[in-house]
Amino acid sequence: MNVVGKLIRFAKPYWKNFIVSIFFAALISVVNILLPMIIQNYMDHYLKVGRADLKIMWFFAGLYFFAMVIKALLQFWQTYLYSMGAEYMLERVRRLLFNKLHRLGMRFFDQVPSGSILSRLTNDTMSFSTFWQLFSSLIVALFSVVSSVIAMFVLNARVAMWLLILLPFLAVTIWYYQRYSSKVYRRMRERLSELNDRLSEAITGISIIQQFRQEKRMNKEFDEINGAYFDSRRAMIRINSLLLSPLIDLFYSLGVILVLSLLGIRGLNGFVPAGMIYAFVTYLDNLFNPMTSMMDSLSDFQDGIVSGSRVMKLMADDTAVPTQHPVAGREITDGRIEFKHVSFSYDGHTPILNDISFVAEPGQTVALVGETGSGKSSIINVLMRFYEFQSGEVLIDGHDIREYEYKTLRRKMGLVLQEPFLFYGTVASNIRMFDKSISDRQVRAAAQFVNAADMIESLPQGYDSRVIERGNGYSSGQRQLLSFARTVVTDPKILILDEATANVDTETEQEIQKSLAKLQSGRTTIAVAHRLSTIQNADLILVLNQGRIIERGTNDELMAQKGAYYDMIQLQNTAHLD
Template identity: 70%
Template sequence: MPVKEQLTVIRRLLPYAKPFKWFFIGAIILSGLVSVVNIYLPKVLQTFIDRYLRTGHATITVMWYFAGLYFFGMLVRALMQFIQNYTSTMGAEYMLENVRRQMFKKLHRMGMRYFDQVPGGSILSRLTNDTMSFSNFWALFNTLFTAFFAVISSFIAMYLTDRQIALWLLIFMPFLGVTVWYYQRYSSKVYRRMRERLSELNTKLSEAITGISVIQQFRQEHRINGEFDHTNDAYFRTRQAMIRTNSLLLSPLIDLFYALGTVMVLGIFGVRGLNGYVAAGVVYAFITYLNNFYNPMTQMMDNLSDFQDGVVAGSRVLRVMDDQTIAPAQHADPTAKITRGKIEFKHVTFAYDGEHPVLKDASFVAEPGQTVALVGQTGSGKTSTINVLMRFYEFQSGEVLIDDRDIRDYPAAELRQKMGLVLQEPFMFYGDINSNIRMFNNEISDEQVRAAAKFVKADDFINDLPENYESRVIERGASYSSGQRQLISFARTIVTDPKILILDEATANVDTETEEMIQTGLSRIQKDRTTIAIAHRLSTIQNADLILVLNQGQIVERGTNDELLAQRGYYYDMIQLQNSAHVK
């Protein structure tokens, strides 16, 4: 990553730390004060050695006096270092919590297209690993300012102690600068590869854990293990490259410069000692200042790896924050309310990628209280119609009206409250049945939850459970059958009393007996509600007020069940095909 790009990333990350600036400002001030104490401590011992110990005037009183001064200085330094580390670390932690919250909110404002294109493991990696490294990157600034003040103050102290030797030590600075420049240039490439490999690793893990039942069913363990080993080895190799780079170019090189500097200082003092007198206290103070000069550099170089990792992680976080794949915008009128539930599509065209339409010039009307069924082969545009109606995706042309008003005029909260969606595979959250029906909305009472469950005939099996509505729900509701999960999903929808009901193959994964029970619940749910239903089992929608037959994104037939059978077209052929399949 070029230096210019790194500076851009840093500049854009600064606003995330702004709410907690006083933590960082306090740490910077304390860094300056610590550097002053570091100048003071060697001066105390230098004065004691040269003025009292060398001349033989070091009495017990004088010794205790200087010991007390030195101890007091060490105590003050330790206290300031503690407060400095605490404030800078807490500032970084508060900022990390703030970034994760903002990023999580941003993800929930993203359009569905983003999640279609980006693997879940990659998103998880950016939300956890990248933000954590990004926080470590901020902690580096504490070390950076500490090193800056320490280097400046130590050089001033050396210059005031012996100007000639201090200037000679500057010959190492160009070499140090070249080392830092080369490390910055090379290591950013290594860290970017490492972050990409870690993202791929998390994606593989997420996929393997989510699909474990399919993997075991089809005996894919060997293939999955091989793919994971390949990804893991690639990540390991980038880690190796990072370790090699850090081992060579960080603290070992600074230690070398420190050793060379010590040799130079002692050599110059030694030559002077051959021709005259050199005060021992001066030698001690100068070596201590030299150590204070290089020691913060060692810490800074050790943390430079965190800096590179943080800049790369920060750039990945910013890519998520900058992504414009947002949910379709509403030009909301706060007064707009859905009262009747009439739905109308007028010449709607929709494409997921904006170029290849999957819904072409679709027009239909669902009157309040009617049931409109969508049928057709896989890929015909049924689910796309639902996605447009639910505002998961933006359509390219045409109009979608609810109660004769543009769907974009309604606030998103109004659409979500008045439109109930039941999916083919309902998602269950950790918790209990009660919370899964009310969806953690405490404004919905227990009586409303029970009434909704009874309304859809879900209370029959819930009351047979040991803890009834408080029965635990584990990941994805794995302890319940498909039919039971679907009934809970119906109750979840009906408890909000929607005006529009959308069923996306709601009975596709249940057995016939359970389907009959669900159909009984459905007939009650659909009463006085406008229903849009996708169905593969055509027997479930024969009583629909309007059936739309889709083919390659176009509505090719429309009418009631009897009308479509009389036409002997697509719908008739589909009925005959399903009937022949049942006979076999």
């Protein structure tokens, strides 16, 4: 009921569709009462007594046809309005869910597989559309049951009372189906989510799978997960096959037997109009047919409840981005960065950064070096406000980093990653990042500034050249140059380089270094370095180990100390000579 209540709140803006649809459903039930009465009246008052001439026959045929036309129109508008209300709700939920994903903190995406997120956004939300069909079926069934019972009591109260005996058995069947099928559907949804996870992983890592000849293992694991999903689907089909239409049809048959038996016994001692028998059987059909439709929709209801609970869990997730407390008018003007005794943990338990303190003056370059897992990228994550730090202070221009609006931080802090991500579109749209306020002249100027203009103009369509998923078709160096242009076009005061040249060859690196030198000019730079030769001109080098700064100074100062940095230089030089 909690899930249903939340789903109804999502549909609240479209209540007019549902209210009008319910009104039409009530009118349909009235027409369903009148239709058998038309035939009954014709049979008992005209056909039986020989008064059914051609004129009377055409009158009743026309009356019945007219009522059927009215019913068809009412059914169209009832179905159309209700279905459109459900579709509007589905579109709104997807939009809200997509917006929610972009408000979640990075910790959420560290913990939840991308395939599971995709499953919730597509498969789970799609279940809402069919889920709402249950309510449509329920409304139609409710009006049909009430109208049919009233009509049967009007025809013969005694027979109608006997037929009501079947309703408790029908209610027990519905209750048992709902109780058992919910478990089956939850298990089925979990298996589907696992299946999507594995598909996402297999497609994303297809090159690695083929390189290491992992096709057989991946096929085996996929078969296992797919088999588990098949088993859950088979269990769902089994319970649907047993408890849906067959059982309802059985109750309907028992109802017909009761009607024929009770009216037949009455016929032994008197006369029973044939029209009454026809009307009773028709009303009985009107009573059970919507029940069959509703029971069929119960499977969608269970699917929707399970899907709804998964979506609501995501909507209620409080793994938000770090909270800012912006001060009006606060802007980044100089780009001075200061860490004061900062400590940080991703999970709140395992320390990653311990008592980190350093200052990057405006225009300076501070390099972060150390072994994998030493905390270099974690400092970047804290500075970019991807994660919240637990203690200490991070200051920009002497003010707490929390006092700046996110749009100010993102506009004045440029991040260049080790593996740049390019979006579907063109070269120009990837440089301006789809910001229409950035002119073509600014795009070209940015490309020229980072020495990317010649490369772009050598492409078949220049700045209008197509970019496909992740920038496939462009070399690592080309993608990196485009990311440089993307960064510089916003003219940031702070530049953050996360191993920006780690994935390019030496020749390409030399070209990129020229671009980097221009990119860093006049900007405060925090650089995570893999190749130590690229940061030897840094104003300050911080050597990290297990989340602590163990050495700091310029290249010459650290080399003179002959400590950890000296050993790292010697090790890289030896590896290079080898």
